[in-house]
Amino acid sequence: MPIITSNFSPTLPFKNSHFNTMYRPLFMKDVCNYKRKRITTWDKDFIDLDFSFVGSKTLVLLIHGLEGSSESKYIASNSNYLNKKGLDTVCFNLRSCSGEDNLLLSTYHSGKTEDVDFVVNYLLDNYNYDSVLIVGFSLGGNLTLKYLGEYQQTLSEKIKGGVAVSVPIDIASAEIEMEKLKNKLYIEMFFKTMKNKILEKAYKFPEYKLDKEQVFKATKFKHLEHLYTVPVFGFKSPEDYWRKASSKPYLAKIDRPTLLINAKDDTFLSAECYPRKEAIQSNYFYLEIPDYGGHCGFMSSFKPQDNNWLEERITRFMEENIQIEIS
Template sequence: MPILENTFTPSFPFNIGHFNTIYRPLFVKDTINYQRKRITTWDHDFLDLDFSFTGSTSIVVLIHGLEGSSQSSYMVTTSKKLNDEGFDTVCMNLRGCSGEDNLLLGTYHSGKTDDVDFVINHLNNQYNYQNIIIVGFSLGGNLTLKYLGEYNNIPSLVKGAVAVSVPIDLTTSQAELCKLKNKIYLTEFLKTMKTKLLQKAEKFPEFQLDKKLLLKATRFRHIEKQYTVPVFGFESSEDYWIKASSKPYIPNIKHTTLLINALDDSFLSKECYPYDEAQNIANFYLLTPDYGGHVGFLSSFSNAENTWLEEKIIHFIKDKVELC
């Protein structure tokens, strides 16, 4: 029954979910010197990988969330903490998220695990690591869990994973995000997505985008109807949510895996807390702190004390994942 004990007890006002969610991207600023390597994909596009080397035989692949990048606060702080503990890291920028638009009309979506598989195989074939661990945040966590449960030919170097603040059931979590309590977050997501799609329309004039309708979009389904569904071949938004969700794949995961979802995460529905799966799958661990917000998990105004999430990730890797 690998449901882990909650050890996260933040002080006021970090015990307020929305405060914790907002504080990290606005006020937790750190820097890291990445070494960027661009790899060409099988479909003649590219992915930008941002490495931070320590000379380790183990590398942690970090995957960001919706409209994030390797520069997202949680990516930088986690990379630095992992480096301090002797791990190499590589931050996978999803297509169109590295600061430069990708070459194709298609970018990424919540269930596009073929890019994850491509990066893992690239690391397996081109580098001499003994261990690969995957850490995904939000959308990146959904990709992580889905990849582990979907693919049967995962390289043996992949030893385990951690997923944080993950909407594992997209049907209910997108409905949650569309509620009034999440209006500020949804507005920000839609703003950057609209900007990128308008750029795509200029780049690909054959792409039939209704710009006026796009600018009026107030829900994810409005953008999915114009872009995600036709470009990636889904039948509808509902079809996309079902097929891209990682929850159905969790029972198939063979690797030692931890999911951390805070109970006060306003992005997540009750379906995103898979207690039954954790109780019945020996290698799938679940941690549901009372507090933490969405990819927040900050304890106080002192940055020196705001390492609970990073330490929890590292402790799980060292304690539960069998590394060579």
């Protein structure tokens, strides 16, 4: 599809990428009253799903980013907005992210679409919805895009399409970008919880021979991938993981309307994360590149009533491109 011209135009302080990225988690007060459903997985683990019902025949599955949850501000705000527009929502808390550690040594990673498929099929089998849409943010956006392409031949007709926001679709180059000085604070924030989780897993599973000293010394995602993601999930190397987990190779296989919104000033993203060629050559994959927005930010001003551009954009795509009835 043609690349979409974006109309996102924030006020001056929000044109700073870091300001826009940090404003939502630090100052927005979005909360959502969920009803939690814990489901048992095929591998004897559990996944927590947080629902917000308004009596719709359409369900929007929300997938958070790295170390996020249903409590993440961008998840809560989108859930509330979609509810106001007459749509039910459910947040898929990735394993270990719901506030309680999961039961297995393995948790989640950027390409673990078998969990997405399990959740989607659970929803289709146990709830009577006419339409299901998937909306993912950052790592959750990578899962969304990869899933829609990778499982394209077996997807139910009820899966109508999706939206992905602030997505590192090419993990190898995005990690190089994340290692730059401009992202040092974000890395430290991610690592605070990631390292603690890995150390806790090592305590619970002593057969997992973890070099704890190397965990403390880790300064790059690649270091933690070498210590945890690669051995636990069976990859050959971090490079093998990047290649297999990235959603970019699957974009051409997407066969239902799907939108990717990646801000031009997102400091997490490399040039390879703006798939213009893939969008132009596809009949279903749309790409929008706002000049501003940061990473999962897209805040417009200090006035709360002005800060729903992202939520409105997602619902407008559903209405105009997927023909979902919005109230």
